[in-house]
Amino acid sequence: MSTPTMRGAAGLALLLLCTANFLDAMDVSTIGVALPAIQTELGLEATSLQWAVSAYVLGYGGFLLLGGRVADIFGHRRVFLWGLAVFAAASLSGGFVDSGPTLIAARLVKGISAAFTAPAALALLLSVFGEGPARAKALGLFASTGAAGYVLGMVLGGVATIVSWRATLVMGAPVALLTLALAPFVLPADKRRSGPRPSFDWAGAITITPGLLLFVFGITNAASEGWGATPTWGALVGAAALIALFFVVETRHSDPMVPLAIFRKAKLSHANIVAGLFQGVYVGFQFVATLYYQNVVGWSALITGLSFAFGGVCVMVLAPRFATMAQKHGATGLMTLGTALMALGYVVWVLGLARLDPILLAALSQVPMGVGYAMTYPSVQVAALSDVKEDQSGLASGLLFAAFQIGGGIVLAAASAVFAAAPGAGWDTYAAGAAFVAALSVFTLLVAALGPRDRRMPAAVGQPAE
Known part of the structure; x- marks a missing residue:
């Protein structure tokens, strides 16, 4: 990678991988602001409308482990290209949906395709960039585009909705x-295997994939229908049974889909826990704040989306620098500082609610949240991927992305439950929801601070410490 030509090729490869990562993350949130227009045209009920958003998360979170393992076995570039092709086709089909079921189906297929492209893209990045600062910087850029895609998705969705709500579904297709x-022509070809290809663990796939699908469905359904609804607890019971069976299967398989020893890697496991918690807290806050800004303050969907734009700008500008710092000095300290800043932002929002001008409230909270998110997001990726070898990078990436998606779903369901129960307990709805998020953010800070410390210079990303 020392010649200008290689640097240019690597830079173009990074641009393509970051673009795909941005599209995957953007689609999680871009449709949210278009829901009123979708409901008006398609005549959807509120419960069906919610699944226009949740179907993407269901496919994304449910298939991530399968996507990561398939990429490791069948080739990172091959899986990335096929996944991106399906994503583009599903995006184009969104312009022709004429009913709730077709809309939900298009969103589900897009989520499933993202579950294959995201871990494959991150594994490709590790193979393109050698060890050292170049890889850390590339990882920071990759992390920043993913986080920015999620944060800026609402802004882009608000702009697209001015033209048509269908534009929120189609706009990613030309880029894809x-x-x-x-x-x-740019991404490295998959390496030829010297020995036989590892056997695919079909038993593991047919237990963990529907298990995760049921789990994501259960927690998502809880956000709309409550924890006592039959579909919610039925799905969660089924998920628990399938996931338990999966662990039994993996202990007996000669080449398991998820080698259980991977969970003994301290940095990877800690990073996954922090990822699920801090992303979940952010999703929960976004839910409460979005409703407050629109229902109480009276802001439009576009203005509400723009109120989160500062966080996206912070991530795009600062995340690459923080990734390099995490590589050089260890991720746990930076992760701790990042979650502390985010907790500060949530506390400021709770204390300033109904006391400060909404514009000032958004500004004062978004500064520490944006900087904290820019610190935490790349730090968890550096920590997770520093603990595995390249042949398990797809699986580790799938685990990490799954932690983000599932953590977001769990905390959103919990925040929704608090939000709905608050009036019956005599509490202000928005204050109760925000206080729950703030309290959980402090717990996330404590978990981050208890992470493994580096007693020497950390290993390069993608190479496990000895």
């Missing part, structure tokens, strides 16, 4: 097709 056209 351009990326797909360039990727075969």
Whole structure:
């Protein structure tokens, strides 16, 4: 990677991988602000409307482990290209949906395709960039585009909705097709295996994938229908049974889909826990704040989306620098500082609610939240991927992305439950929801601070410490 040509090729590869990562993350939130327009045109009930958002998360979170393992076995570039092609096709089909079921189906397929492209893209990044500062910087850029895609998704969705709500579904297709056209000429070819290809663990796949699907469905359904609804607890019971069976299967398989020894890697396990918690807290806060700004303050969907834009700008500008710092000095300290800043932002929002001007409230809370998110997001990726070898990078990436998606779903369901129960307990709805998020953010800070420490210079990302 020392020649200018290689640097240029690596830079173009990074651009394509970051673009795909941005699209995957953007689609989680971009449709949210278009829901009123969708409901008006398609005549959807509120429960069906919620699944226009949740179907994407269901497919994304449910298939991530399968996507990561498939990429490790069948080739990172091959899986990335096929996944991106399906994503583009599903995006284009969104312009022709004419009913709730077709809309939900298109969103589900997009989520499933993202579950294959995201871990494959991160594994490709590790193979493109050698050890050292170049890899840390590339990882920071990759993390920043993913986080920015999620944070800025609402802004882009608000702009697209001015034209048509269908534009929120279709707008990623041209970018995906351009990326797909360039990727075969830029991304490294999959390595030829010297020995036989590892056998695919079908028993593991048919237990963990529906298990995760049921789990994500259960916690998502709880957000709309409550924890006592039959579909909610039925799905969670089924998920528990399948996931338990999965662990039994994996202990007996010669080449398991998820080698259980991977959970003994301290940095990876700690990073996954922190990822689920801090992303979940952010999703829960976004839920409460969005409703407050629109229902109480009276802001439009576009203005509400713009109120979160500062966080996205912070992530895009600062995340690459924080990734390099995490690589050089260890991720736990930076992770701790990042979660502390985010907790400060949530506490400021709770204390300033109904006391400060909404614009000032948004500004004062977004500064520490944005900087904290920019610190934490790349730090958990550096920590997670520093603990595995390259042949398990797809699986580790799938675990990490799954932690983000499932953590977001769990905390959102819990925040929704607090939000709904607050009036019956005599509490202010928004204050109760925000206080729950703030309290959980302090707990996340404590978990981050208890992470493994580096007693010497950390290993390069993608190479496990000895």
